[in-house]
Amino acid sequence: MFHVHLVHFLIIGAVLFALGFVTVVTRKNAVGILMGVELILNAANINFVAFNHFSASPQLTGQVFAIFVILLAAAEAAVGLAIVLSIFQNFRTIDVTTTDLMRE
Amino acid sequence: MADNPAPPGRKPTLEGILGIGGLAIAAIATVYFMVKVFASPVGPESAPLRGAAEGALAETRISDMLFYAFAGLTVFSAAGVAFSRNIVYSAFSLLGALLGIGALFVYLAADFLAVTQLLIYVGGVLVLVLFAVMLTSHIKDIHISNSSVGLAAGLGAFLVTSVLLVVVAVKTPWKVVDPLPPASPTAATLGNLFLNEYVLPFEISSVVLLASLVGAVVMARKDLKA
Numbered sequence: 416m417f418h419v420h421l422v423h424f425l426i427i428g429a430v431l432f433a434l435g436f437v438t439v440v441t442r443k444n445a446v447g448i449l450m451g452v453e454l455i456l457n458a459a460n461i462n463f464v465a466f467n468h469f470s471a472s473p474q475l476t477g478q479v480f481a482i483f484v485i486l487l488a489a490a491e492a493a494v495g496l497a498i499v500l501s502i503f504q505n506f507r508t509i510d511v512t513t514t515d516l517m518r519e
Numbered sequence: 520m521a522d523n524p525a526p527p528g529r530k531p532t533l534e535g536i537l538g539i540g541g542l543a544i545a546a547i548a549t550v551y552f553m554v555k556v557f558a559s560p561v562g563p564e565s566a567p568l569r570g571a572a573e574g575a576l577a578e579t580r581i582s583d584m585l586f587y588a589f590a591g592l593t594v595f596s597a598a599g600v601a602f603s604r605n606i607v608y609s610a611f612s613l614l615g616a617l618l619g620i621g622a623l624f625v626y627l628a629a630d631f632l633a634v635t636q637l638l639i640y641v642g643g644v645l646v647l648v649l650f651a652v653m654l655t656s657h658i659k660d661i662h663i664s665n666s667s668v669g670l671a672a673g674l675g676a677f678l679v680t681s682v683l684l685v686v687v688a689v690k691t692p693w694k695v696v697d698p699l700p701p702a703s704p705t706a707a708t709l710g711n712l713f714l715n716e717y718v719l720p721f722e723i724s725s726v727v728l729l730a731s732l733v734g735a736v737v738m739a740r741k742d743l744k745a
Binding site: 422423429430431432444445450464466468469475478483488489491492493498 | 580582583586590593594597598600601602606609610613616617620623624626627628629631632635636639640643644647648650651652654655656668672673676677680681684685688689693694695696699700705708709712713717720724727728731732734735736738739741742
């Protein structure tokens, strides 16, 4: 049980996903929500690379997918933070509960 | 002159508890490691622990204890991101989480991916997040509450999600390659894969990056004709 096995990495991935999910759901700050999304993507990466190492080992398909996830997460973080900055320039706040102009 | 409304370190905050908890686990792991190193007659490189009881501890290695230290760093930092009141504490806890995940990639024989994680996530995405935090928060009231629901609801959501996922992860009989092949450098193999099998997603991702670059610049620009 102490020797490192696949289950340990899956538990870490599960806990990270749950914490990222809690961050996305409970945060008012828009940048905080984006940080939660980064945690969720990293949990998925841990799962990909763990399964690649323990279940598909000579091939590197899981690592290729993890590289694509990192790449797209960086692109999405850039665009998301640009949107947050634009909202801040217009509303002077990034509280997601108060920026509700489109709501009835 | 009025004092700072919430002077740090005066009463136990959640971030303090999480940080002390993580440091305590790291300290206990370090002390255990030192005791085992100096009490064993043979070097610690990758030998099983000497003098330990048979059974669960017989196959434990030093790298396993360090794995628990890195896993503790990752999980406690992610808990700091999720439950911290202060957005700047969340951003720096995200740094700790990303560093821990980079270390865990090394345990999975993904050396190129570990360095990529450090370069791009810590050196790119995290710096961008910190810029956004610093540009969009009023520094003087940075201690105000940040979460829209209380701590109890957050903990409840975390427990439900994590217990469900952990039960699925533990109970499923995953198919594992039994003699694991020895770890080898992955950069050349990944390069070959990107240019042979995965060349189409590779080229399309360059278009995606160009589009996100142009979009981010256009959107974050200050409107000069206001």
